[in-house]
Amino acid sequence: MSTLVIAEHDNSSLKAATLNAVAAAQAMGAEIDILVAGGNCSAAANEAAAVPGIGKVLVADNAAYEHQLAENVSLLIAEVGAAYDNIVAPATSNSKNTMPRVAALLDVAQISEIVAVEGADTFQRPIYAGNVIATVKSSDAKKVITVRTTAFDPVAAEGGSASIEAVDAVHDAGISSFVGEEVAVSDRPELTAASIVISGGRGMQNGENFKLLEGIADKLGAAIGASRAAVDAGFVPNDMQVGQTGKIVAPDLYIAVGISGAIQHLAGMKDSKVIVAINKDEDAPIFQVADYGLVADLFDALPELEAKL
Amino acid sequence: MKVLVAVKRVVDYNVKVRAKADGSDVDLNNVKMAINPFCEIAVEEAVRLKEAGVATEVIAVSVGGKACQEQIRTALALGADRGIQVETESGVEPLVVAKLLKGVVDKEQPQLVILGKQSIDGDNNQTGQMLGALTGMPQGTFASEITVNGEKLKVTREIDGGLQTLSLSLPAIVTTDLRLNEPRYASLPNIMKAKKKQLDVLTPADLGVEVTRHLTQVKVQPPAERQAGIKVEDVAQLVDKLKNEAKVI
Ligand SMILES: Cc1cc2nc3c(=O)[nH]c(=O)nc-3n(C[C@H](O)[C@H](O)[C@H](O)COP(=O)(O)OP(=O)(O)OC[C@H]3O[C@@H](n4cnc5c(N)ncnc54)[C@H](O)[C@@H]3O)c2cc1C
Numbered sequence: 001m002s003t004l005v006i007a008e009h010d011n012s013s014l015k016a017a018t019l020n021a022v023a024a025a026q027a028m029g030a031e032i033d034i035l036v037a038g039g040n041c042s043a044a045a046n047e048a049a050a051v052p053g054i055g056k057v058l059v060a061d062n063a064a065y066e067h068q069l070a071e072n073v074s075l076l077i078a079e080v081g082a083a084y085d086n087i088v089a090p091a092t093s094n095s096k097n098t099m100p101r102v103a104a105l106l107d108v109a110q111i112s113e114i115v116a117v118e119g120a121d122t123f124q125r126p127i128y129a130g131n132v133i134a135t136v137k138s139s140d141a142k143k144v145i146t147v148r149t150t151a152f153d154p155v156a157a158e159g160g161s162a163s164i165e166a167v168d169a170v171h172d173a174g175i176s177s178f179v180g181e182e183v184a185v186s187d188r189p190e191l192t193a194a195s196i197v198i199s200g201g202r203g204m205q206n207g208e209n210f211k212l213l214e215g216i217a218d219k220l221g222a223a224i225g226a227s228r229a230a231v232d233a234g235f236v237p238n239d240m241q242v243g244q245t246g247k248i249v250a251p252d253l254y255i256a257v258g259i260s261g262a263i264q265h266l267a268g269m270k271d272s273k274v275i276v277a278i279n280k281d282e283d284a285p286i287f288q289v290a291d292y293g294l295v296a297d298l299f300d301a302l303p304e305l306e307a308k309l
Numbered sequence: 310m311k312v313l314v315a316v317k318r319v320v321d322y323n324v325k326v327r328a329k330a331d332g333s334d335v336d337l338n339n340v341k342m343a344i345n346p347f348c349e350i351a352v353e354e355a356v357r358l359k360e361a362g363v364a365t366e367v368i369a370v371s372v373g374g375k376a377c378q379e380q381i382r383t384a385l386a387l388g389a390d391r392g393i394q395v396e397t398e399s400g401v402e403p404l405v406v407a408k409l410l411k412g413v414v415d416k417e418q419p420q421l422v423i424l425g426k427q428s429i430d431g432d433n434n435q436t437g438q439m440l441g442a443l444t445g446m447p448q449g450t451f452a453s454e455i456t457v458n459g460e461k462l463k464v465t466r467e468i469d470g471g472l473q474t475l476s477l478s479l480p481a482i483v484t485t486d487l488r489l490n491e492p493r494y495a496s497l498p499n500i501m502k503a504k505k506k507q508l509d510v511l512t513p514a515d516l517g518v519e520v521t522r523h524l525t526q527v528k529v530q531p532p533a534e535r536q537a538g539i540k541v542e543d544v545a546q547l548v549d550k551l552k553n554e555a556k557v558i
């Protein structure tokens with residue numbers, strides 16, 4: 001058995017999500033190779049080669065793959081993946097975009113966002129916003145799988161020295177092109193990798209008030225998240241949304257401020273180790289999942305919390 | 310141009326779904342059903358394109374049992390022109406839905422196909438991308454803005470780091486994210502009008518597709534329960550608990 005893990009990277013460095021996907025691949029018990037598809041991505045490939053326990057790193061370095069256009073990269077992965085039993089990727093927005101295309105090219109199902117490996121063909125995945133965990137068994141000879149990164153502890157990033165092999169295949173479907181990107185730059189840890197997350201909801205009232213969270217985040221080294229309501233209202237950008245249809249986080253500490261606790265929000269954070277809720281409504285559903293609930297007006301509680309940390 | 314919109318019948322988003330006690334499946338007895346919220350956004354976008362004079366016809370298609378005609382009617386009430394039901398049992402896998410949708414695409418030759426990014430029941434996030442592979446069309450997934458410029462489609466996408474803009478050749482596929490638009494409510498007169506709009510029923514055989522299964526659901530179970538927490542008196546107690554009891558700060 002063999003598994004191909006698709007690396008998540010930005011050409012210059014390997015993203016931590018790759019290490020979670022490798023952990024899931026290890027649970028499947030097969031030999032693992034990593035594919036790095038990108039443009040000028042040798043730095044990312046070198047980092048992938050340092051991951052322990054990898055057979056080899058395949059590098060497809062071509063302008064056609066630079067921006068991860070799904071039309072091009074899916075053709076590449078389907079071709080390279082033909083030799084493997086499993087094709088595994090972390091469930092990032094990038095893989096969510098590309099991998100179903102790969103599965104369809106190979107005429108197999110995709111098993112999305114697995115949270116446990118029960119056997120070579122049997123996996124657990126959350127459905128209905130995580131209210132139910134389904135165990136599914138695949139009858140496909142080849143399995144295309146995305147991995148919920150929070151469910152698998154990352155493997156070590158260093159210590160290995162896998163060989164690096166170039167893949168020459170160039171697939172440029174010629175039907176899509178990259179125009180531009182607005183990517184938030186922040187000194188804070190990445191939302192999905194942070195050990196502490198503090199999120200604000202509609203109760204924050206406006207974007208300006210998110211400063212109240214920033215002071216606390218600075219002291220705790222935390223990432224800042226938000227509910228859909230806060231994003232829809234334009235308080236903060238979309239990449240901060242935590243939930244069923246946003247980002248899934250499971251930090252050591254999650255602090256929900258002015259968030260009611262709708263099932264779609266809970267789906268994105270209820271696997272956090274410790275949950276704190278600050279809400280002025282003592283009946284808010286968020287308190288049902290909170291280890292520590294504070295019934296208070298956030299405009300009083302947040303400055304006091306920042307001062308006491 | 311013709312726009313095809315895929316709509317799925319799912320459990321209403323307010324319902325907290327549970328596993329049956331015997332773990333055989335989820336309990337959907339007497340549960341309120343609705344159009345998948347992302348599909349509602351897809352319909353809205355198509356209707357806006359028509360109102361803007363870009364689209365000439367909006368066709369709503371759903372794959373499922375007879376009951377999904379309700380969701381097609383909802384789409385018609387929101388402004389779609391006609392509907393197509395592809396008759397199958399419910400719970401068809403995304404790959405098969407994508408093959409059936411490809412059959413409809415081959416028949417109708419739309420310039421744009423709009424789907425939701427994700428069904429809120431299965432949380433798959435697959436069908437649009439699979440349809441892209443099967444038809445060879447480009448895709449703009451998780452879209453928060455789309456603009457048609459002649460033969461090209463400009464799509465702004467919600468990605469992990471922020472926003473990305475792509476240019477796609479038409480015909481193309483779009484899957485909707487939450488910020489694409491805010492769907493309207495269907496007015497009563499439009500709900501009445503929708504009842505008279507054309508709704509065709511096709512079978513998988515009509516489209517030359519065999520309904521297969523690649524996955525079997527072995528069982529379903531509730532997620533791990535969280536231990537009941539406590540309410541703290543004040544900020545000082547909260548900080549103390551986090552430091553000395555939970556030891557997370
Ligand atoms: C298809 C679909 C997908 C969705 N996906 C997501 C998702 O991924 N993530 C997500 O979060 N939501 C998602 N939602 C939305 C979800 O259903 C809720 O609408 C949303 O989570 C509510 O956000 P909120 O808690 O910030 O706002 P509200 O529900 O309005 O809650 C605001 C809370 O703030 C409290 N509050 C107000 N003022 C103060 C104050 N001064 N001090 C203290 N507390 C205060 C209130 O008591 C209230 O509990 C989705 C919905 C749909 C239909």
Ligand SMILES: Nc1ncnc2c1ncn2[C@@H]1O[C@H](COP(=O)(O)O)[C@@H](O)[C@H]1O
Nearest residue numbers: 315316372424425427428433434435436
């Ligand atoms: N049975 C179906 N009938 C019509 N459209 C569907 C069906 N299943 C999925 N879709 C479309 O594909 C989108 C994504 O669904 P999924 O891949 O299941 O998460 C949905 O929002 C619909 O637009």
